[in-house]
Amino acid sequence: GRNITPVDIPKAIINPILDLCDQHLKSVVDIMGIERIVGVGNYAKKRAKTIVPELDIDAMWHPSPASPLANRNGGADWRANVASKLPLS
Structure with missing residues (x-):
């Protein structure tokens, strides 16, 4: 097997899935009164912005094994990035 991303899937298959995901995210945002979204990776951020x-x-x-940023310094840089986006307090 290999990692398959949305851009690897034919549009005729992925577009209906993305439409449903978009509708669900919008519903969750509306129901919960969400004011801020932190996407895991730039793809998620771009989708949320639309x-x-x-x-x-x-x-x-994104904590992908293929991400140089996520794997630098044994993952310490990734953990610092997450902490800066999702502070505990």
Whole structure:
């Protein structure tokens, strides 16, 4: 097997799936009154910006094994990035 990303899937298959995901995210945002979204990776950030552009939308690095950022310094840089986007307090 290999990692398959949305861009690897034919549009005729992925577009209906993305439409459902977009509708669900919009529903969750509306129901919960969410004001801020932190996407895991820039793809998630971009998708969120198209669905709810009025919100504060940011991204943290995706923890993919293929990501040089996520794997630098034994993952310490990735953990620092997550902590900067999702502070505990």
